[in-house]
Amino acid sequence: xxxxxxxxxxLSLSPGERATLSCRAGQSxxxxxxxxxxxxxxxxxxxxxxxxxxxxxxxxxxISGSGSGTDFTLTISRLEPxxxxxxxxxxxxxxxxxxxxxxxxxxx
Amino acid sequence: EVQLVESGGGLVQPGESLRLSCAxxxxxxxxxxxxxxxxxxxxxLEWLSYITSGGRSIYYADSVKGRFTISRxxxxxxxxxxxxxxxxxxxxxxxxxxxPWSYRAVDVWGKGTTVTVSS
Numbered sequence: 364x365x366x367x368x369x370x371x372x373x374l375s376l377s378p379g380e381r382a383t384l385s386c387r388a389g390q391s392x393x394x395x396x397x398x399x400x401x402x403x404x405x406x407x408x409x410x411x412x413x414x415x416x417x418x419x420x421x422x423x424x425x426i427s428g429s430g431s432g433t434d435f436t437l438t439i440s441r442l443e444p445x446x447x448x449x450x451x452x453x454x455x456x457x458x459x460x461x462x463x464x465x466x467x468x469x470x471x
Numbered sequence: 472e473v474q475l476v477e478s479g480g481g482l483v484q485p486g487e488s489l490r491l492s493c494a495x496x497x498x499x500x501x502x503x504x505x506x507x508x509x510x511x512x513x514x515x516l517e518w519l520s521y522i523t524s525g526g527r528s529i530y531y532a533d534s535v536k537g538r539f540t541i542s543r544x545x546x547x548x549x550x551x552x553x554x555x556x557x558x559x560x561x562x563x564x565x566x567x568x569x570x571p572w573s574y575r576a577v578d579v580w581g582k583g584t585t586v587t588v589s590s
Contacts, residue, residue: 396575398575398576400516407580410576413576414574414576420578451516453516453518453577455575455576458521458530459530459532459533460518460521462516462517464515
């Protein structure tokens with residue numbers, strides 16, 4: 364099982380600032396199998412990034428993904444009010460599919 | 472509109488069974504792999520089970536292996552999760568999810584159905 368560790372647990376920033384969220388895998392992962400999701404309270408998650416760096420349909424270009432091997436990053440270049448939520452990374456290179464524990468992005 | 476609608480959740484006692492259903496619409500259901508994912512109250516996401524488009528390959532998380540069974544009926548555009556020997560730690564929102572092979576990620580989520588296991 365590939366363990367994903369997200370950091371920080373909580374990130375407090377202001378609108379307009381840049382957010383950098385980290386996802387570290389316990390072993391090397393092909394970039395093809397790393398995804399990021401956003402979840403707001405009371406809602407189902409939404410796919411943001413697949414294949415480490417590919418934006419899903421409708422995702423604005425201020426949201427980007429990068430990384431390889433064991434270290435992956437989700438970057439939101441200029442935070443909008445709607446970006447404050449919980450973010451999860453997910454690895455699907457093998458079964459079981461695993462999720463990170465999440466990073467809460469809150470308004471400072 | 473692409474849609475997944477779960478049903479079948481509810482309150483059950485420990486040891487009892489429940490069957491979740493997921494009705495798919497707006498896309499060619501038989502062409503997609505599918506998963507079940509759950510989220511316990513206040514917790515993160517947990518992948519439970521995967522099934523290929525034709526139903527021939529199936530995988531489970533260790534936490535539900537031997538107790539839960541995933542299945543699908545492509546003629547009815549439906550995905551199922553039979554849950555037996557339910558425990559308190561199975562209490563969660565259960566999501567039906569679409570898994571395009573080319574994405575290796577969930578691109579469509581249902582709204583979820585709540586399962587509560589309590590005496």
